[in-house]
Amino acid sequence: MPHLKRCTHLFLKYKPISLLGVKRSKCSLGLWNQDLTTEIKLKIENHWTKEVLHNDDCEHKKQYYVLPMFPYPSGNLHMGHVRVYSISDTIARFQKLNGKNVIHPIGWDAFGLPAENAAIEHNILPHIWTESNISTMKKQLLQLGFNFNWDKEISTCDPQYYKWTQYIFLKLFENGLAYQNKAEVNWDPVDKTVLADEQVDENGCSWRSGATVERKILTQWYIKTTKYAKKLYDGLNNKNLENWKDIINLQKHWIGECNGVVVSFTMKLGNTEKSFDVWSQDPYKLIHGQFLTIGSSNVLLQEIPPSEINNLKCYNPITGKEINIYVSDTVNYPEGRDVYIACPSIDPEDNKLSQSLNIAFPSESSSIDITSENNKAIEIAQKNYGGYIVSSKLKDWLISRQRFWGTPIPIIHCPTCGTVPVPYEDLPVLLPIKNFSDTKISTLSSLKSWSSCKCPKCLGYAQRESDTMDTFVDSSWYYYRFLDHANDKMPFDKEKLIGITPVNCYIGGKEHAVLHLYYARFMSYFLHSLGLTPMPEPFKKLLVQGLVMGKSYKIKSTGKYLPPEKVEKVGEEYIVKDTKERVSVQWEKMSKSKYNGENPQRLLSTYGSDTTRLLMLADVPPPTSRKWSDDTLPGVLNFQRRLWITVKDFLKHRTKVDATKNNVTCKEFEELESKFWISRNYFTATATYHFKYTQQLSVAISRLQGLTNVLRNNVPVDVMSRSKEYEQALAALIIMLSPVTPHFCSELWAGFISAPNRVSDNISSFNWNKDVFEQKWPVVDQDYPLSFQCKVDGADRCELKIPAVELNEVSSEEALEIMLKEKTIANRVKKGILKTKYELYPNCRAILHIYTNRNLQPKQKKEEDKLLTSQI
Structure with missing residues (x-):
C-alpha cells in the first residue's frame, strides 16, 4: 500500500523526537500513573474549565448557526435540558473542528404562568423568582461545559427584549x-x-x-396567522429544509389543506357593525351566494335581541349586496366553522338545504363556468377585500x-x-x-x-x-434577536442576519414541533414581508429530540403515583411495600409529581459532567425517547476507563522505547500498520457521517468505541511504541470524541502530545503545539476506498468501494452509469427506472437510490412511460 513506509525504515532509521519544552496552551495534570476515578474526573473538569468554555470567533470563517430552544428558568436543570444542550454543544464543537465560526447562543424564555404561580406560592415577586432561577441554571450549564455564546444572552422578561x-x-x-x-x-x-x-x-x-x-x-x-396559512403550508415543500421528516406532516396536518377562501362580511347590530368571517370551499359562492346559515352558538348572536333573530341580514363586500342570514344547527358546517354560504340555484346540495330549511331564494342562471368564477372570486377577494386561502379548521x-x-x-x-x-x-x-x-x-x-x-x-x-x-409571542422571534442582541434602535439589523440565517441546525423537543414551530415560522414570514429578514423560513435543519422517560409506579386500583422506595418486586409483579397492593410500572415523561425524575446534580457530583453528557448521547439517537436508567452507566464508564488506559499505556511505552529490541516481525508490523490505517479511515468516515449528516450521535459514539476496541485489542508493546498508524488513529479518536467529552479529551490530548518519541510530527493534519479544540477534524486519506451503495426500491442491492479522491468527484449521472454496469442492478431495473436520487457525502460515503416501476399498476405504468425512458 502506498501509504505504508518500508519496515526497515521504521525500525532502523527511526529518529526519536522529543517535544519537551515546547510551549502549548495548557499541560496535562500528569495523573497517568493512577486509575480513572470520579475524583480524577472532577479534577480534570476543574483544570480544563476555562479552555472548554473558551470562544474564539473568526469572522473570515464560514458561519454556522446552532440553536437549541432556549429554556424556561424553572430553578434547576432537568434531564431534558441536559439532553438537548448536550446535543447542541456536541454539534457546535464538531462544526468548530470543521473550520466553522459557530454561533451557539443561549437565553431564557422567562415570562409565563409557571413562574408567576410559583412566585405566588413562595410569596416572592415573579421577577426575583425568575432572576434567581436563571442564576442557578446558568451555573449548572457552565458546570456541564456547554460552550454557549454567553455574550449574546437574552431574557424575554428584560425590557430591552420585550x-x-x-x-x-x-x-x-x-x-x-x-x-x-x-x-x-x-x-x-x-x-x-x-x-x-x-x-x-x-x-x-x-x-x-x-x-x-x-x-x-x-x-x-x-x-x-390564518392569512399566512397557504404560504406556510407551501413553504414546507421547500427543498432547503433538511431533516424535517415527519415534522413536515405534523405541520401540514396542523395548518390543514388550504382549500377554501375567507372573506369578512359585516352585520349591523344597532348602531354598530360587526365583522365575521365567511369561509367557502367553492369561491364562486362569494359572488353567487344567496343566503347564509349560522350556528346558534355563534358569539355574534349573543348580542342580538331574540325578536331580531329571524330578520338578520349581512353585507357581502364582494357583491356589495345584502343577503339573508338564517340560524340553524342542522347544517353540515365545514370543520371548525359555524357559518355557511349557500348557492341553491347552482349547487344541488344547497338546493336540498334550502328546501329542508324552507328558504325561498331568488332564481338565478345555473349555467356558469364554475372554474372561471372560482378564479374570479379569489382574485377579487384577495385584491380588494383582504380575502385569503386557508383550511376551514385553522384558527387565528x-x-x-x-x-x-x-x-x-x-x-x-x-x-x-x-x-x-x-x-x-x-x-x-x-x-x-x-x-x-x-x-x-x-x-x-x-x-x-x-x-x-x-x-x-x-x-x-x-x-x-x-x-x-x-x-x-416572545419565543416566536428570539432566534433573530440573538444575532443583534444589543441593538437599541430596531429588533435586529437585517445585515446582521445575512449569511447566518436561516438557522443551520435548530434543536428542541418534539413536543414543540407543532405550536412553537408554527408560530416561529409565521413570525419569520411576517418579518420577511416587512423586508426585515433576508428570507422567510427561519430554520434550515431541524433536529427534534425525544423525551427523557423515567420509570413510574402507580397503584392499579387508584392510579396514585408512588416513589420507587415504596415499591418492591415480588416474582414478576410489583406491589406496595406496606399495603401489598398491586402496582403498575411504565415509562413516562419525567415529572416530580410522578416521582420518576432524575436530578442532574446527582450525576454531576457522582460521575462528572463529561460522563453525564456521554451517558445522555451514547444510548439512543436524539429523536428517540430516552428511557433513563443507571443500568447504562457501566458501558459508558468502561469506555472512558479504556481510553484512559490507552493513553496511559501509550505514554508508558513511548517513554521506554528501545529501537534495538523488536518482538514482532517486519511482516507482522506491516499487517498491524495496515489494520490501524484501515480502522482509522473506516471509523473516521462512518463517525463523521453520523456527526455531520444524520446527527445520530449515539451511532457516531459507537464507531469511536469501535476504534477504541481496535487500539486495545492485543496490540504488541513494540507496535504501540513505534507505530505511526497507531499514533495517528489514537490522535484521531481523541479529537473526534472531544465534542462529546470536552474536559476528558482535553486531558487525553494534553497527555498524548506530551509523549516523547512520536513518529507523526510531519503530519500536517495535527497541530502538536495546540490543544484539542484547535485541531482540525480528521479526514480520510484520499486513497482510502469509501462505500458507494445502491438501493433499488429501498432495498440494498450493491456496494462498491471507490477511493475517496474519486468518489468525491462522482456526479449523479456518473453514479447511475457506474451502477448500471453491475449485473445485480441491471437485472433489477429491466422494466425501467421511475426516478433516481443521488446522495454524496464527501469523504464519508455515497448512496444511489433507484426507484423502478416494478410495483406500478398498468395505468400508472402507461402514464410514466416517457419518464422511465428519459431516466434510463
Missing part, C-alpha cells in the same frame, strides 16, 4: 394582523386565564393546571393572557378615540415591578394606578390594555 416584542405587535396591528374580537374562549379556573385551543388536551383539561376548562365569552386579542392565534408576568400589550383604550396603539417612542410599556411589593397580584387589571393613562391622540383619560401576551 420592547421589541411590543414593536413587532404594533407592526402586526398596523398591517391588520393583530385584532381584538369577542369570542367563546377556554378559561382555566385554577390559573384564571384564557388558554388557546392548543393548550387544552383531548380530555378538555388545561395543559398547565390540569383543571377542566370552562367556556366563556370574552373580548380577546388575536394574531391573524389567541394571544391574550389575563396575568401579570408577561409582555404588556401596547394598546390604549380611549372612550373618545377607541383603540389606540402606543406610540413607538413610548416603548417599552413596562411592567410595574419597581416599588411593587404585593406578591399576590396576578393581573395587571387590578393595578389601577398603572392602567390609568392619557390617550396619545386626544390626551384625554384612557386605560391601558391589561392583558399580557402569550409567551409563544
